[in-house]
Ligand SMILES: Nc1nc2c(ncn2[C@@H]2O[C@H](COP(=O)(O)OP(=O)(O)OP(=O)(O)O)[C@@H](O)[C@H]2O)c(=O)[nH]1
């Protein structure tokens with residue numbers, strides 16, 4: 001078995017009722033206009049017959065999914081299909097990836113423009129122009145895991161976190177800073193992951209937390225010192241904009257607060273940032289030192305763990321890491337070279353998708369109505385899983401590159417990769433041990 | 445009641461000759477090395493977090509002066525690219541609209557010509573996407589709050605951006621505060637597609653009495669100080685001069701300067 005990456009994805013956006021193209025992104029080779037027209041036509045035809053066309057597959061392994069948002073905008077994702085289909089299975093997995101993409105893209109359009117402008121469609125030409133301001137985030141979503149290594153939230157809808165060694169100190173600092181900025185919503189990001197956030201931040205909808213992380217990362221990547229960006233919250237405040245203030249405390253460490261009209265960027269920067277964060281400089285450096293491993297140094301992982309993704313199902317947070325692979329120059333190259341770091345991240349995403357499509361339930365927002373769920377095509381879950389009267393708790397997979405083990409408890413899901421050299425019968429104990437090591441040491 | 449303000453071209457502050465207050469091309473002299481090395485890291489410009497300050501050896505005492513600079517101009521003229529260029533950050537080669545305000549900090553060492561004194565200018569560049577600025581009312585006042593200088597941008601490949609300069613300047617000039625104003629023409633490297641002639645630029649410069657800079661070029665060579673030095677030196681010179689005029693003296697001891705320029709000891 002081989003876990004394959006999806007092919008390149010193209011995203012189309014049209015008005016839902018008249019099929020006027022609003023934009024296309026992704027894939028260097030654009031689909032011809034006639035094809036776009038047909039894709040819209042076939043969906044409309046279905047609608048006329050009382051059928052919601054959610055997705056389909058071409059005989060050459062291309063996949064496409066449709067979804068209409070707010071009765072106003074239709075998004076279509078077309079994937080040229082890797083070789084996944086020939087390798088057996090694949091279709092469902094790709095669907096999850098594409099459906100998440102459509103949902104994220106819509107949310108990001110609301111985040112930037114607000115729901116009113118998207119839903120009203122009063123002035124299509126103006127909307128087309130305004131939609132350009134969403135391209136940066138949309139392109140980043142299209143890059144998926146390739147954009148920034150080790151970020152999984154766009155797929156899992158659980159916030160990517162980093163567990164800092166001095167969490168209490170940072171939490172206190174953040175709470176004080178947030179309050180001083182007339183806000184209750186604050187979040188400290190280290191290496192693009194949430195190191196700590198205020199209680200209210202965690203009460204935002206999980207997709208919002210993920211989306212704000214995507215935005216904060218993209219702002220931080222530009223190397224700017226501070227930002228004041230208007231944002232609408234897709235669930236919490238889709239029609240009234242708030243301000244996301246972001247300050248780069250140290251390169252790699254950013255603090256964000258969601259504010260109303262005050263305080264101004266100038267004032268918060270000159271009066272609050274230094275006052276609250278200078279005393280915490282060492283604590284911040286300490287969390288930067290955790291690096292992209294995301295786990296504090298006190299957690300020692302077994303040497304046979306290649307990579308892991310751990311999800312806290314209740315709090316909708318996740319930590320993930322890929323171990324730096326040290327090849328011993330004295331050893332002869334083995335028959336099975338270990339997958340590269342980048343490939344490990346990719347494999348982690350693929351194994352997560354594989355498992356949640358077939359065995360484990362997907363973490364969903366409670367906010368969805370059954371109708372919406374049907375729209376999202378959850379009914380496309382493999383018959384295999386649906387046919388079971390019980391919920392699988394563990395699963396494993398042996399691929400040509402590594403072995404994978406998935407483990408589920410009431411509180412957690414753990415996705416683990418090991419080298420091929422680990423005996424299959426030992427996977428379960430490696431996984432259970434890793435889970436308890438992390439949760440005991442960090443309380444995650 | 446705010447004072448009504450009409451901007452006439454010749455109300456403009458005096459244009460200083462390059463090198464009249466600060467040493468031009470100082471980055472090329474040997475005695476600047478120890479200062480410029482502080483803003484470099486592995487041959488690239490160093491990126492400072494807000495909590496970090498320039499650190500000099502204990503025997504050298506240099507003051508850092510803080511200023512706020514607003515970058516103004518039509519969408520797509522290259523505001524974000526200019527901020528990145530001046531800070532030595534990676535210059536985006538795609539146009540992604542800036543969806544709010546993004547500020548970038550540039551440290552720049554300067555040697556005053558008369559006293560030979562060295563200062564670090566900490567220039568915080570305020571870049572706001574023009575479309576965001578139109579959609580959200582609070583952004584422009586925020587950019588103009590306590591601003592020390594405004595860079596008005598036009599692009600050599602976009603005629604409308606050049607024609608819109610006078611409106612830009614009017615928008616930036618109310619209320620009539622003490623603000624240094626500079627004009628920057630971007631995408632000068634794309635001269636094959638230029639939409640604005642040299643004659644027009646010269647004429648504009650005469651009428652408005654504002655310094656005009658031409659920027660553009662290789663976006664990959666980010667640590668090229670020579671490319672950004674003339675603009676940064678000119679900005680520093682005018683900012684320093686503005687503060688000196690405000691306190692009615694040309695050579696100021698630092699202690700009396702602190703009101704005007706937020707002098708911070710490092
Ligand atoms: N060749 C060349 N291209 C440039 C130059 N400056 C900017 N560009 C390009 O022009 C495009 C727009 O530049 P931005 O800096 O993003 O434009 P902006 O003024 O920030 O636009 P808004 O954020 O929408 O207000 C980008 O593709 C840049 O790469 C230049 O000096 N030379």
Ligand SMILES: [Mg+2]
Pocket residue numbers: 523524525540541542571572573
């Ligand atoms: Mg911009």
